Amino acid sequence: MAGRGIRGLARLCSRPLGQRKRYLFSLGLLTVCSSQLLPGALPQRSFATCPPTSGGSTFGSSKPLRASWVVGAGVAYPTGDFSFKVFQPFPKVLAAEIVDPFLMCDEWGASQKEMGVPAQDPGAPVNAGERHVGWHPHRGFDILSYVKEGRGRHADSLGNLATVRPGGIQWMRTGSGVEHAEGGGNPEGANQHGFQIWINLPSGLKMSEPQYGSVQPEDIPEVRSAGGGLSRLLAGPGAAAFEDREGVHIADCELPPRSSHTHRVPVDADTLLVYVYRGQGSVAGHNLRPQQAALFEATADQPLDSVLLELQAGEEGLGALIFAGRQLKEPIAWEAGLGTAVV
Numbered sequence: 590m591a592g593r594g595i596r597g598l599a600r601l602c603s604r605p606l607g608q609r610k611r612y613l614f615s616l617g618l619l620t621v622c623s624s625q626l627l628p629g630a631l632p633q634r635s636f637a638t639c640p641p642t643s644g645g646s647t648f649g650s651s652k653p654l655r656a657s658w659v660v661g662a663g664v665a666y667p668t669g670d671f672s673f674k675v676f677q678p679f680p681k682v683l684a685a686e687i688v689d690p691f692l693m694c695d696e697w698g699a700s701q702k703e704m705g706v707p708a709q710d711p712g713a714p715v716n717a718g719e720r721h722v723g724w725h726p727h728r729g730f731d732i733l734s735y736v737k738e739g740r741g742r743h744a745d746s747l748g749n750l751a752t753v754r755p756g757g758i759q760w761m762r763t764g765s766g767v768e769h770a771e772g773g774g775n776p777e778g779a780n781q782h783g784f785q786i787w788i789n790l791p792s793g794l795k796m797s798e799p800q801y802g803s804v805q806p807e808d809i810p811e812v813r814s815a816g817g818g819l820s821r822l823l824a825g826p827g828a829a830a831f832e833d834r835e836g837v838h839i840a841d842c843e844l845p846p847r848s849s850h851t852h853r854v855p856v857d858a859d860t861l862l863v864y865v866y867r868g869q870g871s872v873a874g875h876n877l878r879p880q881q882a883a884l885f886e887a888t889a890d891q892p893l894d895s896v897l898l899e900l901q902a903g904e905e906g907l908g909a910l911i912f913a914g915r916q917l918k919e920p921i922a923w924e925a926g927l928g929t930a931v932v
Contacts, residue, residue: 818850
């Protein structure tokens with residue numbers, strides 16, 4: 590028996606590194622706490638913990654905040670046009686069931702502006718351009734479009750037509766169903782960068798009346814720290830959009846080079862994810878690079894409430910989105926061609 594075990598170990602050690610990792614992962618002997626998930630591996634919500642590299646955040650106690658997963662974002666082409674690429678940490682890499690109540694985060698473009706300072710408004714195009722994303726329907730979830738650089742242009746079947754300047758938000762409760770179109774609001778050559786985020790609706794709100802709103806950059810609540818960092822409160826109680834979503838918190842943190850920042854997560858959450866979109870630095874003691882996400886662990890003795898999240902920026906500064914939420918724990922069904930999450 591021992592001989593067979595030794596021979597089996599020898600055969601395993603002779604395999605390429607990727608095969609060895611996949612085999613150990615399949616046996617539950619290798620935890621996922623690396624910059625990339627193994628090819629074909631779908632993370633489940635049985636958490637493997639990784640201690641912080643230094644420092645850390647607390648739960649109102651001295652216990653450090655632990656990351657269950659650190660993953661690189663996947664690449665997606667949401668319109669089917671291969672010239673329009675987005676980075677997608679979820680659900681491309683982390684399944685929606687794992688980051689419940691959040692469904693999707695797409696990052697388009699690249700950040701070029703100075704961290705902690707609003708991006709320059711490129712102004713309106715000479716001629717209104719064709720909408721980059723044409724008319725299409727949604728139902729059953731909330732949409733937050735956060736325009737970091739460039740302008741955001743929106744039209745929908747409710748009769749809304751609006752444009753937000755850099756740093757602004759367009760939000761939409763799709764409810765029982767709505768069609769919209771996006772893009773075409775920038776002059777040629779203007780840099781564009783931003784995020785579209787989908788948040789699942791509880792079953793009782795799936796068929797609610799669709800709604801739309803826009804928030805210009807100066808109307809988004811902000812909190813600055815003594816270290817020079819900035820938190821912009823995007824969604825949830827006390828934020829710019831979806832204030833009725835008590836179990837949701839989305840914020841954008843910008844840190845100038847070599848600065849520190851503390852962000853308070855105000856909701857009682859059991860999902861906490863941080864996505865770094867620019868620069869390198871430390872989040873709760875875990876070193877992250879651009880387009881990496883860290884999913885933090887909730888346990889019975891360490892619930893994700895009253896979290897003070899510590900961020901440290903490197904030489905290029907740091908930009909990170911924070912997602913905190915209370916899980917709905919409801920089935921998710923994706924309807925092809927409709928962009929829908931329904932029960």
